[in-house]
Amino acid sequence: MAQTHILGYPRIGANRELKKAQEAYWRGETSQQQLLQEGEEIRRSNWQAQSDAGLDWVTVGDFAWYDQVLNHSLMFGVVGDRFSEGAAENKLDQYFRLARGRAPSGQPVAASAMTKWFDTNYHYLVPEFTDQQAFSLDSEWLLDEVREAQVQGQKVKPVVMGPLTYLWLGRGVDSALALLPSLLPCYTQLFSQLADLGVEWVQLDEPILGLDLPEEWRSAFIGAYKGIGADSGSLNLLLATYFSPLRENLQLAFSLPVDGVHIDCIRASEELNTARDLLGDKQVLSAGVVNGRNIWRADLDKWQRVLKPMAEKLGDRLWISASCSLLHSPVDLDTETSLPVEQKQKLAYARQKLDELVQLQSLLDQEVSTTVTELKSGDKSGSVAQQLRDTWREQGYLERVPVQAERWQLPLLPTTTIGSFPQTDLLRKVRRQYRNSEISEKDYLEHLRAEIAEAIRRQEILGLDVLVHGEAERNDMVEYFGEQLDGFVHTGNGWVQSYGSRCVKPPIIFGDISRPQAITVEWSSYAQSLTKKPVKGMLTGPVTILNWSFPREDIHRSESCLQIARALREEVLDLESAGIGIIQIDEPALREGVPLRESEHADYFSWAVGCFRYTCSEVKAETQIHTHMCYSNFNAIMDAIVSLDADVITIESARSDLRLLSAFADRSDGYPNEIGPGIYDIHSPNVPERGELVDRLKKIAEVVPVERLWVNPDCGLKTRSWAEVGSSLLNMVEAARTVRTELA
Ligand SMILES: CN1c2c(nc(N)[nH]c2=O)NC[C@@H]1CNc1ccc(C(=O)N[C@@H](CCC(=O)N[C@@H](CCC(=O)N[C@@H](CCC(=O)O)C(=O)O)C(=O)O)C(=O)O)cc1
Numbered sequence: 001m002a003q004t005h006i007l008g009y010p011r012i013g014a015n016r017e018l019k020k021a022q023e024a025y026w027r028g029e030t031s032q033q034q035l036l037q038e039g040e041e042i043r044r045s046n047w048q049a050q051s052d053a054g055l056d057w058v059t060v061g062d063f064a065w066y067d068q069v070l071n072h073s074l075m076f077g078v079v080g081d082r083f084s085e086g087a088a089e090n091k092l093d094q095y096f097r098l099a100r101g102r103a104p105s106g107q108p109v110a111a112s113a114m115t116k117w118f119d120t121n122y123h124y125l126v127p128e129f130t131d132q133q134a135f136s137l138d139s140e141w142l143l144d145e146v147r148e149a150q151v152q153g154q155k156v157k158p159v160v161m162g163p164l165t166y167l168w169l170g171r172g173v174d175s176a177l178a179l180l181p182s183l184l185p186c187y188t189q190l191f192s193q194l195a196d197l198g199v200e201w202v203q204l205d206e207p208i209l210g211l212d213l214p215e216e217w218r219s220a221f222i223g224a225y226k227g228i229g230a231d232s233g234s235l236n237l238l239l240a241t242y243f244s245p246l247r248e249n250l251q252l253a254f255s256l257p258v259d260g261v262h263i264d265c266i267r268a269s270e271e272l273n274t275a276r277d278l279l280g281d282k283q284v285l286s287a288g289v290v291n292g293r294n295i296w297r298a299d300l301d302k303w304q305r306v307l308k309p310m311a312e313k314l315g316d317r318l319w320i321s322a323s324c325s326l327l328h329s330p331v332d333l334d335t336e337t338s339l340p341v342e343q344k345q346k347l348a349y350a351r352q353k354l355d356e357l358v359q360l361q362s363l364l365d366q367e368v369s370t371t372v373t374e375l376k377s378g379d380k381s382g383s384v385a386q387q388l389r390d391t392w393r394e395q396g397y398l399e400r401v402p403v404q405a406e407r408w409q410l411p412l413l414p415t416t417t418i419g420s421f422p423q424t425d426l427l428r429k430v431r432r433q434y435r436n437s438e439i440s441e442k443d444y445l446e447h448l449r450a451e452i453a454e455a456i457r458r459q460e461i462l463g464l465d466v467l468v469h470g471e472a473e474r475n476d477m478v479e480y481f482g483e484q485l486d487g488f489v490h491t492g493n494g495w496v497q498s499y500g501s502r503c504v505k506p507p508i509i510f511g512d513i514s515r516p517q518a519i520t521v522e523w524s525s526y527a528q529s530l531t532k533k534p535v536k537g538m539l540t541g542p543v544t545i546l547n548w549s550f551p552r553e554d555i556h557r558s559e560s561c562l563q564i565a566r567a568l569r570e571e572v573l574d575l576e577s578a579g580i581g582i583i584q585i586d587e588p589a590l591r592e593g594v595p596l597r598e599s600e601h602a603d604y605f606s607w608a609v610g611c612f613r614y615t616c617s618e619v620k621a622e623t624q625i626h627t628h629m630c631y632s633n634f635n636a637i638m639d640a641i642v643s644l645d646a647d648v649i650t651i652e653s654a655r656s657d658l659r660l661l662s663a664f665a666d667r668s669d670g671y672p673n674e675i676g677p678g679i680y681d682i683h684s685p686n687v688p689e690r691g692e693l694v695d696r697l698k699k700i701a702e703v704v705p706v707e708r709l710w711v712n713p714d715c716g717l718k719t720r721s722w723a724e725v726g727s728s729l730l731n732m733v734e735a736a737r738t739v740r741t742e743l744a
Pocket residue numbers: 121423425428429431432474475476477478479498499501502503504505548588719
């Protein structure tokens with residue numbers, strides 16, 4: 001009989017218990033002991049959910065206090081010198097200092113860089129390697145969790161990130177691959193410890209096998225796994241890949257001396273049959289057939305037909321699973337109280353996906369009428385790109401510049417922010433009260449207006465040049481638009497971890513999308529009525545709304561994207577007619593949506609860039625279009641960014657020490673339009689010093705022509721307190737003034 005398992009389970013808790021416990025601990029309201037207990041309870045309940053559902057294996061090692069990659073950095077001793085202070089006394093606080101630059105104990109430091117996990121909306125902490133990097137194993141957390149699960153009576157399968165993927169994700173050395181020989185002994189030692197605990201199977205995640213790998217990385221797999229496989233003794237290794245077809249790496253994956261291979265049958269269904277043919281006599285094939293990244297119920301009948309012949313041939317060497325870790329799914333549909341039954345019955349969250357796997361396992365034991373079902377790879381964007389051929393603005397950037405300069409009269413190095421201001425406890429409480437009908441709509445709107453007025457007042461005092469209304473009306477930059485547009489359904493408890501304690505609730509695209517009425521015009525107009533300075537209109541772009549929602553599976557993503565772009569174009573034109581002449585259209589997820597394989601990039605960009613331009617192609621030359629992107633490696637997509645044709649782009653670059661900026665400066669002709677490289681990191685609670693900001697700005701001015709340079713933080717300020725925002729922006733504005741004077 002086929003076996004069932006998952007690659008990982010969400011760790012936030014069914015009601016985001018982990019988030020609440022972490023944040024209370026960071027605020028100093030609870031003890032570390034209380035936090036540890038909450039973590040233990042979440043792990044216990046996650047394992048119980050898996051065994052109650054009837055899975056054959058319970059996955060351990062997927063829990064993290066902040067991030068699973070950071071877990072591995074600590075496990076292998078990859079900890080920069082700046083984090084060593086106080087580590088011996090308080091390891092968990094050291095972990096939090098690595099993650100967020102600050103913990104209840106110890107001195108604040110610059111946090112580790114954070115970036116996107118493959119093409120998802122999850123962010124990991126980048127391992128920082130040095131040329132003298134040494135590795136040493138400290139696996140106590142993992143061994144403890146294995147013991148914890150064993151005490152609970154579970155049949156445990158730990159998950160560990162594979163050595164090649166771990167090295168690939170790190171930065172700081174020219175060739176991380178050179179570090180492989182010194183890292184591998186940690187794996188050997190770890191396997192022996194796990195075997196001593198009676199563990200039979202270890203899942204080794206190597207998602208980079210789904211990327212276009214340089215040849216030396218491909219061959220490194222062979223050497224590394226030869227060693228690992230030989231050293232694993234009685235332990236069985238399951239090599240897990242996900243998010244992408246393996247293509248030229250498929251044969252490589254199955255030729256490695258591992259005991260099983262997992263493939264993502266949602267992203268690479270066309271490889272399932274080849275995978276079966278490549279399978280060694282004793283190897284296990286794990287088929288990820290339940291979508292770990294979407295919320296629609298799986299088509300179990302289809303998978304029964306597809307897998308039945310394999311199940312007959314392979315018996316318990318066929319494992320069935322979700323395509324990837326369920327980290328990317330909301331936790332439990334049973335906690336949804338607001339969705340109508342006819343919608344709910346179409347959905348499956350992580351806990352329901354466990355049930356789906358067990359149902360499929362039992363279907364595979366039953367007779368099936370026909371056994372032939374053809375699996376097709378994903379369709380291309382079809383006609384959408386055709387419809388988007390002519391989306392450029394009438395005047396080019398160089399023609400727009402003098403018209404905009406005349407209208408806006410901005411100083412050299414204009415200062416601005418990215419859009420959101422603190423979402424305070426009070427603001428969230430008032431929103432909750434409104435949602436629960438505890439206060440009237442009138443009171444709610446009045447509260448929002450007061451928040452906007454306060455945001456404008458503060459920005460005027462600070463002396464910023466281009467103001468924002470502060471996004472007080474938004475719970476989230478995507479969820480809010482999902483709530484306002486027809487065609488979306490929003491959930492009550494569909495939370496998914498984005499980074500650390502922060503979660504998002506992606507709306508679900510249920511049907512065709514349209515705009516029943518104007519969305520932001522009233523808020524922006526109100527803010528503009530309070531000041532003579534320009535107020536930037538603030539929209540989330542079509543690609544980001546699409547990428548941060550749960551998409552339909554019956555039409556191509558490009559079709560939904562164009563529908564969203566049509567709705568946003570109406571909004572842009574309404575803002576312009578209402579006198580809002582600077583409009584920012586955020587596209588932080590443009591990079592994230594780029595397919596992992598280069599051969600698919602052109603198709604994606606043809607519709608994604610086209611949809612962005614479509615939203616603003618009809619505005620006047622004097623209307624200044626901004627866009628914003630954060631937490632991505634822009635190098636590979638510079639041409640696409642340039643073709644967005646925004647007048648100004650603000651980007652994250654502070655946390656990676658301006659490394660990302662090189663992508664913009666390195667082009668032979670430079671980035672052709674205006675650019676605001678974020679000069680400080682908003683994800684850390686640390687307030688940047690004025691001198692530090694002056695230095696950074698000067699460094700930037702060496703590579704970006706000053707007449708095209710803007711000054712801003714690297715992302716929205718919604719996660720910060722007003723105290724932090726006030727001090728940081730004051731330092732930022734003064735730093736801009738200092739550099740302006742020096743340059744004059
Ligand atoms: C820019 N980023 C975003 C990404 N994806 C998005 N969809 N949105 C983004 O902004 N991806 C990349 C980055 C990731 N960054 C962040 C940054 C911040 C958050 C965040 O703060 N998330 C909040 C949840 C936001 C939200 O929807 N808040 C609701 C309130 C929700 C809630 O907890 N309600 C409680 C009551 C609260 C109270 O009474 O005080 C309840 O209902 O019980 C709102 O404002 O109404 C978070 O808390 O994690 C995410 C990603």
